[in-house]
Amino acid sequence: MASLGIALALTFAAGSASAERLDVRIGTASLTGVYFAAGNAVCRVLERRFGRDMKCEVLETGGSGANVELLSSGKVNFAIMQSDVLASSFIGDKGPRGVAALYPEIFQVVYRKSLNIDVAAELMQHPFNIGLQGSGTRRTLNALLETLNFSTDDFAAPVEMHAGKEAAAFCDGEIDGFAFVSGVPNSKIAQVIRECGAGIVGFTRRNMATFVDARPGYSYFRFRKNAYDGMDRTVDTFAVMAILVAGHGTPDGLVRIVAESLLDDIDYFERLHPAWSELLGPDMATNIDRALMHPAAGADLYRTGHHQRVNPAALPRADCNGCRGGNAVMCLH
Structure with missing residues (x-):
């Protein structure tokens, strides 16, 4: 039935020039x-x-x-x-x-494993890409920080970089972390985990409860250890659609x-x-x-x-x- 409907639709379109x-x-x-x-x-x-x-x-x-x-x-x-x-x-x-x-899109915080940190908030003391103004990731990060009574001014070394450049910057040592909202698996994140000593770090459950409960449209998400090859711990974060x-x-x-x-x-x-x-x-x-x-x-x-x-x-x-x-x-x- 569906294919018949499409065929009829194309028949209607046939009256126009073929280049259209x-x-x-x-x-x-x-x-x-x-x-x-x-x-x-x-x-x-x-x-x-x-x-x-x-x-x-x-x-x-x-x-x-x-x-x-x-x-x-x-x-x-x-x-x-x-x-x-x-x-x-x-x-x-x-x-x-x-x-x-x-x-579902997962809020993924990538960090340099050699830093030996336990929660995402610790990355605020290291060079971190907060993303470009107007990007979806930056908007979500701003909402998270606002809910937890922080702002981008609280980062010791914030970097505003296009998402397409952050993997190379991470591997070159220019930044020690970045946040990225995407589906899983994501090829960029898989690459930096595989080749550049990266890992995924999460949030305390208390902070997640504060944020998710205050912001409609968000939900909890738990990374399992096998979400990416080389990922060695379970991580709590959140997701949007x-x-x-x-x-x-x-x-x-x-x-x-x-x-x-x-x-x-x-x-x-x-x-x-x-x-x-x-x-x-x-x-x-x-x-x-x-x-x-x-x-x-x-x-x-x-x-x-x-x-x-x-x-x-x-x-x-x-x-x-x-x-x-x-x-x-x-x-x-």
Whole structure:
């Protein structure tokens, strides 16, 4: 039934010039992060569904905070962001809205094992990357510090560095730690643990209780020893959800096509990365606050799997000049 609906949608689209494409532009984060992999996975699902009738671009960005601005300016029409950033940027009908919850994102504090520290707070006395202003990790770190009556001014040697550079800086000895919010496993963190003497350090349960209880959208998370190769202790931290969102100006029909394509092809989607390998269709909706859910990707879509198909011919289109390969429809920036 799903394949018949897609076939009919493509039939409607056939009346336009063959060079025209449905246009999806997804803001993600750094190339080494799970957001970028998730954006590519969404594009691969759409590519399987619509072939050359879909242009899907994945953009490297500064992360969740930067994606809010990109959505607002119209430079992207979809993005991936942390659930806490979505909640804080929600301004009624004009803000970004959730389309699908993809996977839990873990607040991971990386440290140099030779420092012999026991809790994350001890890293405040060492060179530490607090992240760039506006990034999702920086926003989460600021919220954590505020809740515990600290600020970035309390770091002895804070560094503001792009997340894409911090692994090299750690391995070169420029910093002794950094925080990163991502799915698990994350290739960057796995690399510094494997090659550069890094480990994961956590928080006291008392501090975690204070923070999680005070901030909606967060939950406890416990790292097991085998979460990464070379990890030698259990660690207590917290998590948010990574959510695919749509901008205010994104047509409802396009939102619904993306949402139903993910649901229809969820078995394929979950094979593309271990971070969301156990994703279930209903989880895409139930893990988003109902008030933040895009109306075109309503909970009934995920609960029942019943789709009222949309005519893609009525949606905004763009040429896909420059895509790699004669049949390529996924253009990567």
